Amino acid sequence: MADPKKKANPAQIPDVELLNRIARRALYYSTQMIHLANNRPDVQKGDPKVGGHPAACASTTHLMAALHLLVREPQDYFAIKPHASPMDHSYSHLLGLFSHKDGQPFNEEEAKKVMHRLRAFMDPHDPDHEPAFQSYHAVWDPDSFNYFPSGSVGIPPVVSAYTALAYRFAEKHDFAVPKNAHFWSIIGDSEFREGSLAECMPDIAERELGNVTWIVDYNRQNLDGTRIINEEGIRGTDADRIEKMAVANGWNVIQLRHGRKRESFFTKTGNDVLQKLIEGLADFELQALLLKRDGKVIRTRFIELAPSLRNKLLRFTDAEMVEFLEDLGGHDIDVITEALRSCRTSKKPTLIVAHTIKGWGLQCQAMTGNHSMLADPEEIDAMRKAEKVAENDLFQLFSASSEEAKYCKQRGQYLRKGIDAQRELKQKNAAKAKQQLEQSGGFPTQFGVNLKLAPWANTQWMWGQLAAKLIRIANAVTGSSKNETLTDDEKKWAVAAPYVVTMAPDVGTSTNLNPSMDGKIFGPDWTVDFEARYEVKDKRRPDLVPLEKEANRHLRFEIEEGNAMSCAGAFGKMLDHIGVPFLPLMTIYDFFIKRALDQFFYNVYWQSGFILVGTPSGVTLSPEGAQHSWKSDLQIPNGITWEPTFSLEMDWIIADAVRRHFTGENTNREGVLIRAVTRGIEQKTMLDRLKRQLRFQGMSDEEVLEHTRQDVLQGGYWLVNYEGHEGYAPGDNVVHIFAMGALGVEAVQASDKLLEQGIYANVILVTSPDLLIGTLGRETGYQHLKQNLGVNANLHLNRATTIPVGAINVNGNGSQHRLELSTRADLLSLRGSRIPVVAVCDGEPGLLDNIGSIVGVPQDTLAVRKHSKSGRPVDVYQYHHIDPASIAETAVAMLEQAASEEIVVSRSALNEVAETEGEASAAEDYSAEEESPPTRH
Numbered sequence: 001m002a003d004p005k006k007k008a009n010p011a012q013i014p015d016v017e018l019l020n021r022i023a024r025r026a027l028y029y030s031t032q033m034i035h036l037a038n039n040r041p042d043v044q045k046g047d048p049k050v051g052g053h054p055a056a057c058a059s060t061t062h063l064m065a066a067l068h069l070l071v072r073e074p075q076d077y078f079a080i081k082p083h084a085s086p087m088d089h090s091y092s093h094l095l096g097l098f099s100h101k102d103g104q105p106f107n108e109e110e111a112k113k114v115m116h117r118l119r120a121f122m123d124p125h126d127p128d129h130e131p132a133f134q135s136y137h138a139v140w141d142p143d144s145f146n147y148f149p150s151g152s153v154g155i156p157p158v159v160s161a162y163t164a165l166a167y168r169f170a171e172k173h174d175f176a177v178p179k180n181a182h183f184w185s186i187i188g189d190s191e192f193r194e195g196s197l198a199e200c201m202p203d204i205a206e207r208e209l210g211n212v213t214w215i216v217d218y219n220r221q222n223l224d225g226t227r228i229i230n231e232e233g234i235r236g237t238d239a240d241r242i243e244k245m246a247v248a249n250g251w252n253v254i255q256l257r258h259g260r261k262r263e264s265f266f267t268k269t270g271n272d273v274l275q276k277l278i279e280g281l282a283d284f285e286l287q288a289l290l291l292k293r294d295g296k297v298i299r300t301r302f303i304e305l306a307p308s309l310r311n312k313l314l315r316f317t318d319a320e321m322v323e324f325l326e327d328l329g330g331h332d333i334d335v336i337t338e339a340l341r342s343c344r345t346s347k348k349p350t351l352i353v354a355h356t357i358k359g360w361g362l363q364c365q366a367m368t369g370n371h372s373m374l375a376d377p378e379e380i381d382a383m384r385k386a387e388k389v390a391e392n393d394l395f396q397l398f399s400a401s402s403e404e405a406k407y408c409k410q411r412g413q414y415l416r417k418g419i420d421a422q423r424e425l426k427q428k429n430a431a432k433a434k435q436q437l438e439q440s441g442g443f444p445t446q447f448g449v450n451l452k453l454a455p456w457a458n459t460q461w462m463w464g465q466l467a468a469k470l471i472r473i474a475n476a477v478t479g480s481s482k483n484e485t486l487t488d489d490e491k492k493w494a495v496a497a498p499y500v501v502t503m504a505p506d507v508g509t510s511t512n513l514n515p516s517m518d519g520k521i522f523g524p525d526w527t528v529d530f531e532a533r534y535e536v537k538d539k540r541r542p543d544l545v546p547l548e549k550e551a552n553r554h555l556r557f558e559i560e561e562g563n564a565m566s567c568a569g570a571f572g573k574m575l576d577h578i579g580v581p582f583l584p585l586m587t588i589y590d591f592f593i594k595r596a597l598d599q600f601f602y603n604v605y606w607q608s609g610f611i612l613v614g615t616p617s618g619v620t621l622s623p624e625g626a627q628h629s630w631k632s633d634l635q636i637p638n639g640i641t642w643e644p645t646f647s648l649e650m651d652w653i654i655a656d657a658v659r660r661h662f663t664g665e666n667t668n669r670e671g672v673l674i675r676a677v678t679r680g681i682e683q684k685t686m687l688d689r690l691k692r693q694l695r696f697q698g699m700s701d702e703e704v705l706e707h708t709r710q711d712v713l714q715g716g717y718w719l720v721n722y723e724g725h726e727g728y729a730p731g732d733n734v735v736h737i738f739a740m741g742a743l744g745v746e747a748v749q750a751s752d753k754l755l756e757q758g759i760y761a762n763v764i765l766v767t768s769p770d771l772l773i774g775t776l777g778r779e780t781g782y783q784h785l786k787q788n789l790g791v792n793a794n795l796h797l798n799r800a801t802t803i804p805v806g807a808i809n810v811n812g813n814g815s816q817h818r819l820e821l822s823t824r825a826d827l828l829s830l831r832g833s834r835i836p837v838v839a840v841c842d843g844e845p846g847l848l849d850n851i852g853s854i855v856g857v858p859q860d861t862l863a864v865r866k867h868s869k870s871g872r873p874v875d876v877y878q879y880h881h882i883d884p885a886s887i888a889e890t891a892v893a894m895l896e897q898a899a900s901e902e903i904v905v906s907r908s909a910l911n912e913v914a915e916t917e918g919e920a921s922a923a924e925d926y927s928a929e930e931e932s933p934p935t936r937h
Contacts, residue, residue: 014403014407016333016334018403018404018407019065019066019069019070019333020062020065020333021404022065022069022094022398022404022407022408023061023062023065023333024361024386024387025090025094025387025398025404026061026064026065026087026090026091026094027057027058027061027087027090027360027361027362027383028383028384028386028387028389029086029089029090029093029094029115029395030054030057030058030086030087030089030090031054031057031058031362031375031380031383032380032383032384032394032395033052033086033089033090033115033116033118033133034052034053034054034057034086034118034374034375035374035375035377035380036116036118036394037050037052037118037119037120038050038051038052038374040120050119051372052086052118052119052372052374053083053084053086053371053372054359054362054364054373054374054375055221055358055359055362055364055365055367055370055371055373056081056083056084056188056358056371057083057084057086057087058087058357058358058359058360058361058362058365059084059217059219059330059356059357059358059359059360060080060081060084060087060186060217060356061087061331061360061361062330062331062332062333062336062356063186063215063217063330063336063354063356064080064084064087064088064091064186065091065333065336066333066336066337066340067184067340068088068091068092068095069091069333069407069408069411070333070337070340071337071340071341072182072184072415073180073181073182073418074146074414074415074416074417074418074419074421074422075146075178075179075180075181075418075422076146076181076182076183076184077146077147077148077160077163077164077181077182077183077184078146078147078148078160078184078185079137079147079148079150079156079157079159079160079183079184079185079186080137080147080150080156080185080186081150081153081186081187081188081191081217082135082136082137082150082151082153083136083188083371084186084217085133085134085135085136085137085141085150086118086133088137088143089115089118089133089141089143090115092142092143093111093112093115093395093397094397094398094408094412095408095411095412095415096111096408096409096412096413096416097143097145097412097415097416097419098110098111098114098131098142098143099142099143099145099419100131100142103419103420103423105416106142108397110131111395112393112394112395112396113130114130114131114132114133114142115394115395116394116395117130117131117132117133118132118133118135119132119133119134119135120132120133122140124140134151135151136149136150136151137149137150137151137156138151138606139606139607145419146419146422146577148160148163148606149602149605149606151605152598152601152602153188153191153194154191154194154195154196154197155196155566155598155599155602156185157185157187157197157200157214158196158197158200158562158563158566158599159566159569159570159602160183160184160185160212161183161200161204161209161212161349162563162566162567162569162570162571163183163570163573163574163577164181164183164209164211164212165207165209165555165567165570166567166570166571166574166582167181168209168548169501169522169571169582170574170578170580170582172522172548172549172550173478173498173550174478174550175429175580176425176428176429176578176580177578177580178421178422178425178578180211180344181211182211182212182213182343182344183209183211183212183213184213184215184340185212185213185214185215186215186217187214187215187216187217188216188217188219188222189216189217189218189219189220189222189227189238189242190221190222190223190227192216192242195562196562196563196566196598196599197214198245199560199562199563200560200562200563200566201245201246201249201250201251201349202249202250203557203558203560203563204251204349205249205250205251205348205349206250206523206524207523207524208347208348208524208526209349210346210347210348210349210350211344212349212350213340213343213349213350213351213352214349214350214351214352215351215352215354216242216351216352216353216354217330217354217356218238218239218242218330218353218354218355218356219330219356219357219358220238220283220284220286220287220358221287221358221366221368221370221371222371223371223372224369224371225368225369225371226283226284226287226288226368227283228283228284229241229283229284231282231283237282237283238283239255239257239283239353239355242351242353243255243351243353246351250348250349251348251349251350251351252343252346252348252349252350252351253350253351253352253353254339254342254350254351254352254353255329255352255353255355256328256329256330256332256335256336256339256352256353256354256355257278257279257328257329257355258275258278258327258328258329258332258335258355259327259328259329259331259332259335260327260332260334260335261323261324261327261332262278262324262327262328262329265316265324268312268315269309269312269313270312273306273308273309274302274306274309274312277302277305277306277309278325281305285301286325287366289301289325290325290326290357290365290366291365291366291367291368293322293365294318294322295316295317295318295319295320295321295322296318296321298321298322298324298325299313299314299316299318299321326357328355328356328357329354329355330354330355330356331356331357331360336354339352340352358370358371359373362375362379363375363379422578425578425579426577426578426579427579428579429578429579429580430575430579430581431579433495433499433579433580433581433662436495437495437662437663440491440492440494440495441492442492442659443492443493443495443496443655443658443659443662443663444489444492444493444655445652445655445656445709446648446651446652446655446709447465447466447469447489447493447651447654447655448489448651449462449465449466449469449647449651451647451648451683454647454683455682455683455684456680456681456682456683457647457680457681457683458647458676458677458678458679458680458681459615459644459645459646459647459649459650459676459677459741460511460512460613460615460616460676460677460678461512461647461678462647462650462651462676463511463512463587463613463615463650463654463674463676464511464512464513464514464515464516465512466650466651466654467500467502467512467513467515467516467585468513468515468516469490469493470493470496470497470500470585470658471497471500471502471515471516471520471553471554472484472515473486473490473493473494473497474494474497474498474500474553475551476490476494477494477497477498478498478550481551493658495662496583496658496661496662499580499581499582499583499662500553500582500583500585501522501553501554501555501571501582501583501584501585502516502517502553502554502555502584502585502586502587503554503555503556503557503564503567503568503584503585503586503587504554504556504557504564504586504587504588505557505558505559505560505561505563505564505588505592506556506557506558506559506560507587507588507589508542508554508556508587509542511587511588511589511613511615512587513554513587514542516553516554517542517544517554517556518542518543519542519543519545519551519552520551520552520553520554521543521544521545521546521547521552521554521555521556522546522547522548522552522553522554522555523546523547523548523552523555523556524546524548525546525547525548526546527545527546529545531543531545532545544556555567561588561592561593561595561596561599562595562596562598562599564586564588564596565586565588565596565599565600565603565612566596566599566602566603567584567586568584568586568603568608568610568612569599569602569603569606569608569610570608571584571610572584572603572608572609572610572670572671573606573607573608573609575609576607581609581661581662583609583610583611583658583661583662584610584611585610585611585613586610586611586612586613587612587613587614587615588612588613588614588615589614589615589616590614590615590616590617590618590631590675590676591617591629591630591631593612593614593632593634593673594632597634600612600634600636600639600671600673601636603671604636604637604638604639604670604671605637605638607638607670608670608671609661609666609670609671610670610671610672611654611657611658611661611672611674612671612672612673612674613673613674613675613676614673614674614675614676615675615676615677615678616676616677616678617631617643617675617676617677617741617842617843618630618631618675618677618741618742618842618843618864619842619864619868619876619877619880619882620677620678620679620741620742620743620842620873621677621678622868622870622871622872622873622875622876623870623871624870629864629867629868630843630844630864630868631675631841631842631843631844631847631864632843632844632846633769633843633844633846633847634673635769635770635774635775636671637668637775638668638669638670638671639669639670639671639672639673639770640669640671640672640673640768640770640771640776641673641674641675641768641769641770641774642672642673642674642675642767642768643674643675643740643741643766643767643768643769644674644676644712644741644767645681645686645719645739645740645741645742645744645745645765645767646681646683646685646686646744647681647683648683648686648705649712649765649767650674650676652709652712652713653674653712653713653767654674656713657672657674668776669770669776675741677741677742679742679873681742681744681745685745685748686719687701687704687705689719689720689748689763690704690705690708690719691704692720693718693720693721693723694721694723694724694725695721695723695724711784711788711789712767713767714771714772714784714788715766715767715768715769715770715771715772715773715776715777715784715785716738716764716765716766716767716768716771716772716784716785716789717764717765717767717789718762718763718764718789719744719747719748719763719764719765720747720748720751720761720762720763721762721763722734722755722760722761722762723762725760727758727760728760729796730794730796730833730835731795731796731797731832731833731834731835732796732833733758733759733760733895734759734760734761734762734835735754735759735760735761735762735835735836735837735838735891735894735895736761736762736764736791736835736836736837736838737750737751737761737762737763737764737837737838737839737840737887737891738764738766738837738838738839738840738848738851739763739764739765739766739839739840739841740765740766740767740769740840740841740842740847740848741841741842742842742873743840743841743842743877743882744763744765746840746877746882746883746884746887747763747765747840747884747887748763749884750884750885750887750888750891751763753884753885753888754888754891754892757892759891759892759895761838761888761891764789764791766841766848769847769848771784772784772785773785773848773850773851773854782854785851785854785855786854786855791835791837791851791855792835792855793834793855793856793857794834794835795832795833795834795901795903796832796833796834796835797832797903832901832902832903833895833898833899833901834856834857834858834898834901835857835898836852836857836858836859836860836891836894836895836897836898837851837852837855837857837858837859837860837894838859838860838861838862838887838890838891838894839851839859839860839861839862839863840861840862840863840882840887841861841862841863841864841882842863842864842882843863843864844863844864844865845861845863845865847863848861848863849861849863857898858894858897858898859894860890860893860894862880862881862882862886862887862890863880863882864880864882865880866880868880
């Protein structure tokens with residue numbers, strides 16, 4: 001990797017006019033791309049608008065020119081405000097940086113073709129699909145190298161900063177990373193109002209991430225139009241507010257207010273009055289003057305505000321006054337470059353406020369509501385002609401003999417060489433991890449935490465044990481306790497452990513991460529250990545003094561759920577960035593996942609690999625009942641949700657998630673969410689109930705548990721199964737209870753209660769609704785539910801009455817049909833029942849309410865349908881009707897409902913079936929399953 005301190009670019013720095021000509025071409029490209037996307041020949045009547053943001057692109061024209069043409073190094077990362085992505089693609093086209101997935105560059109024709117396909121559909125299932133650009137930056141874009149998906153405003157800059165932290169963590173833990181990487185983000189000034197950015201700023205400064213630079217594209221407009229700020233209330237312009245906020249949070253701030261021409265004006269006027277005037281001008285008034293573009297009006301207003309300038313301003317022509325007003329620092333490549341280069345040597349993160357014009361260079365410049373305003377064909381054609389681009393070659397590059405082409409080629413080759421070097425490093429790191437895994441012989445199926453010492457354990461406690469074990473193994477391999485004796489199974493986990501990093505938003509101690517935190521906080525060495533100095537350390541409390549050393553693997557956050565979630569996503573993406581498969585293990589209070597749901601979605605959208613433990617969860621956290629109680633259904637692509645009941649399930653689930661992360665078997669399930677509780681459950685109940693099942697008779701405990709482990713990892717398992725027991729009569733006295741998490745206990749108690757009434761209530765514990773009945777289950781046709789577990793919609797028949805030929809049969813839908821038969825044989829009226837389902841969950845009904853519709857049986861779901869209250873679990877469960885008595889009552893009701901189907905079948909048909917099977921007596925039994933054509937219902 002290149003060292004920017006030695007040489008920023010092998011090409012000689014060109015003059016600013018050359019760079020401005022290249023920038024003008026990029027402005028034309030981006031505007032043309034958006035125009036073509038809105039005027040495709042294949043549009044159908046009624047299609048939604050395509051849209052686009054030429055003005056938002058235009059205001060970044062020179063910011064991106066300075067970055068891409070001069071300052072950015074190939075190992076750097078880049079996040080950009082969503083609406084400016086076409087401008088970014090335009091510079092990639094000029095520099096020849098489009099690549100296929102294997103890293104091979106596009107040829108010129110391929111590059112021109114993809115420039116026509118902004119917002120076109122790219123079928124991922126078609127191996128010969130044409131590449132296209134998404135509306136905003138995405139991993140599918142051919143120039144997505146070291147970029148961040150930009151669709152969620154306010155999040156990419158945060159992820160960029162935490163990727164900088166991931167780089168530092170990797171380097172401190174002796175992993176190979178590109179040197180001197182810088183992390184740039186261009187942010188819209190309205191985007192900068194996003195709370196995620198303000199929440200992140202102090203954390204970035206405290207962690208001393210000096211290689212992070214945020215650039216605010218300060219064009220004074222948002223989507224709806226000119227931003228009108230109460231400047232008296234905030235004591236200045238919004239740019240001033242931004243600066244004060246950044247400084248207060250420990251950042252360097254650079255205001256790019258003026259270009260070189262303005263600075264020349266200041267010199268010519270001989271004092272600082274003009275500078276103070278323009279800097280003190282209200283944003284709203286400045287925007288109106290930019291829109292007016294009348295030098296006479298500008299001069300008159302300035303003289304009105306500063307009469308002492310009258311004689312000096314009268315020396316300038318009207319055109320010069322307009323030029324003075326429009327010469328903002330965010331459009332002067334020389335000024336921008338100087339600021340950007342200073343960021344590389346800063347020990348603090350830097351915020352640049354780049355004053356720009358929305359719609360710069362376009363007819364819509366500074367117009368209110370220009371955010372989505374599209375250039376008309378005449379303007380587009382005028383831009384094309386000004387760039388001397390052929391009408392039949394809309395994305396024609398500069399002539400190969402031109403100075404622009406020579407510079408772009410040299411700069412592009414330099415960047416591509418560095419990109420290829422990083423790809424090689426990524427492959428080397430990934431190969432090293434793979435080799436270590438192969439040499440270890442693979443992962444065990446569980447961590448082997450001894451539960452005999454914790455007979456009444458809870459899943460949150462188990463999570464803490466597993467995280468602590470991984471950290472202990474990591475330090476036995478590479479950290480503070482090197483050469484500690486490990487068991488054979490622990491040695492196999494030693495491949496993964498060094499890549500583990502734990503994190504929590506100020507809930508580490510309350511989510512059982514104490515062992516992972518104690519003396520293991522990773523952070524800059526900026527503080528004195530005052531507890532040690534004053535001899536007040538207590539071994540019962542974790543040591544939270546941060547140190548950036550190899551043994552430290554926990555990232556401590558304040559109450560910053562969004563920051564921690566973005567950090568987990570950044571670390572989890574390091575495998576794709578540089579081949580280092582970091583595995584973030586993060587805890588969060590489950591209820592507060594909603595505070596970081598946008599960040600969670602972002603993480604799974606770009607397929608980051610991580611394990612998130614939401615705990616404690618639901619109304620089971622009954623003392624906190626009122627507001628810490630709602631649990632939502634998070635069925636999001638690339639994510640998988642788990643909710644174990646017993647601690648052993650937690651062991652199996654995390655072991656499998658770790659294995660999949662390191663072996664690459666986590667496609668479409670990279671983001672792992674596990675919900676845990678602090679309610680203790682008697683752990684022996686699990687094996688005890690399993691061994692009562694007839695299917696496990698004669699098996700050893702190990703065999704029973706292995707069968708169960710496989711079911712657990714497919715989404716659910718039978719904890720109670722009465723099939724084969726005497727008196728077990730499906731269609732008459734059998735019901736299936738599906739339960740999840742802590743409510744497995746209530747389901748078992750309800751099953752026992754029902755057995756006393758002669759009802760056989762089987763209990764299926766749902767470990768993953770995604771796998772069993774969600775998107776991942778649908779991909780297999782719900783195979784585990786229907787085939788492996790055998791939950792079906794079979795209709796079980798029992799004799800009801802005998803009716804004569806021609807009788808009226810009333811169907812279930814209320815309609816009446818006379819049966820016309822060709823024979824005089826009597827008909828039998830049979831009662832048919834399917835095994836109904838009762839589902840119970842500590843959360844919204846949507847978690848489990850589709851089982852019946854998938855299988856085809858009646859179902860009722862008991863769930864949290866109202867706000868909770870504080871109390872003991874027994875009280876709170878009763879309040880929500882998810883207690884054993886409510887489950888049993890609902891089961892009885894569902895059995896009665898399921899018995900309502902009436903079937904009419906001829907005796908001769910039954911005799912015929914019986915004779916065919918060689919069982920003549922079967923006709924007198926009148927009990928069968930719905931399998932044959934003669935049955936009507």
